Amino acid sequence: xxxxxxxYRGIEKGEEAPLDFPxxxxxxxxHPKQPLTLLPQRLGELxxxxxxxxxxxxxxxxxxxxxxxxxxxxxxxVHGRVLDSDRKPVPHTLLEIWQANAAGRxxxxxxxxxxxxxxxxxxxxxxxxxxxxxxxxxxxxxxAYPWGNHYNAWRPAHIHFSLFGRAxxxxxxxxxxxxxxxxFFQDPIYNSVPDxxxxxxxxxxxxxxxxxxxALGFRFDIVLRGRDATPFEEDDHDE
Numbered sequence: 001x002x003x004x005x006x007x008y009r010g011i012e013k014g015e016e017a018p019l020d021f022p023x024x025x026x027x028x029x030x031h032p033k034q035p036l037t038l039l040p041q042r043l044g045e046l047x048x049x050x051x052x053x054x055x056x057x058x059x060x061x062x063x064x065x066x067x068x069x070x071x072x073x074x075x076x077x078v079h080g081r082v083l084d085s086d087r088k089p090v091p092h093t094l095l096e097i098w099q100a101n102a103a104g105r106x107x108x109x110x111x112x113x114x115x116x117x118x119x120x121x122x123x124x125x126x127x128x129x130x131x132x133x134x135x136x137x138x139x140x141x142x143x144a145y146p147w148g149n150h151y152n153a154w155r156p157a158h159i160h161f162s163l164f165g166r167a168x169x170x171x172x173x174x175x176x177x178x179x180x181x182x183x184f185f186q187d188p189i190y191n192s193v194p195d196x197x198x199x200x201x202x203x204x205x206x207x208x209x210x211x212x213x214x215a216l217g218f219r220f221d222i223v224l225r226g227r228d229a230t231p232f233e234e235d236d237h238d239e
Contacts, residue, residue: 014194014196015194015196015197016194016197016231017192017193017194017197017231018192019031019032021188021192023149023150023188023191023192024149024188024189024192025149025150025188026149027192053092053128056094056126056127056128060125060126060127061125061126061127061135061136061137061138062125062137062138062139063097063099063121063122063123063124063125063137063138063139063140064120064121064138064139064140065120066119066120066121066122067119067120069119069120070120071101071102071118071120071121071140072101072102072118072120072121072140073101073102073118073121073140073141073143074102074140074141074216075138075139075140075214075215075216076138076139076140076141076215076216076217076218077136077137077138077209077210077211077215077216077217077218078097078136078137078139078159078176078203078218078219078220079134079135079136079137079206079209079217079218079219079220080134080135080203080219080220080221080222081129081132081133081134081135081221081222082095082129082133082135082163082221082222082224083133083221083222083223083224084223084224084225084226085223085224085225085226085228085229086226087223087228088133089129089131089132089133089134090129090133090224091129091130091131091132091133092128092129092131093128093129093133093163093164093165094126094127094128094163094164095126095127095128095129095135095161095162095163096124096125096126096161096162096164097124097125097126097137097139097159097160097161097162098123098124098125098159098160098162099123099139099142099158099159099160100123100142100143100145101115101117101118101121101123101140101142101143102118102121102140102141102142102143103115103116103118103143104142104143104144104145105117105143105145106123107121107122107123113145113146115143115145121140123142125137125139138215139159141157141178141216142157142158142159143157144156144157144183149188150186150188152186153186154183154186155183155187155189156177156178156181156183156184156187156190157177157178157181158175158176158177158178159175159176160173160174160175161173161174161175161176161220161222163222163224172224172232173232173233174201174222174230174231174232174233175189175201175233176201176202176203176218176220177190177201177202177203178202178203178218179202179203179204179205193231197231198231200223200228200229200230200231201230201231203218203219203220204218204219204220205217205218206218206219
């Protein structure tokens with residue numbers, strides 16, 4: 001059966017992040033210089049399978065068990081739903097996440113922050129939404145880290161999210177913050193999103209998802225577009 005994309009409702013004026021935000025210095029190099037070009041989608045891209053769900057296993061969504069050991073840090077469960085502009089669930093969507101470890105360091109050769117690497121934490125995971133748009137990850141709360149964007153610049157704790165649509169050309173990237181982080185005031189990425197929309201990037205502490213003697217719970221719903229859309233990045237990066 002043909003499945004068409006959900007109806008689109010535009011973003012409210014003033015809620016879209018600017019492409020070039022001087023306080024976030026690298027936007028000057030990363031934002032598009034040419035007008036957006038829309039590529040026509042073929043019927044196979046709209047209806048055909050993208051990845052093969054059998055390739056994604058439950059263990060891919062647990063970032064805490066790597067190399068026969070358990071990661072260090074505060075264990076958390078991050079869960080939520082992927083929704084369309086009418087807040088209807090979007091099933092069978094691939095989500096990928098990446099993040100720093102509990103000490104604020106990425107397992108990436110470009111990360112020179114001298115915090116310790118965790119041999120039992122790679123910081124990457126993936127999951128597919130179920131029929132009701134639900135997803136869930138078990139991971140470690142990431143630490144803050146310095147990133148040199150400006151004097152005494154520290155990034156708030158955050159987790160990067162990538163979502164794939166019905167084709168690999170349909171990719172959206174955003175990041176999830178944690179509530180009440182004391183570093184929001186100086187984070188240019190957070191502050192590049194107009195007030196009123198940036199709160200959509202902050203997860204909600206979810207006591208119902210918190211497990212006794214095991215993990216804290218956070219909920220992060222992602223709305224793909226429309227008036228309640230989650231702010232997405234114009235280009236992916238590793239910070």
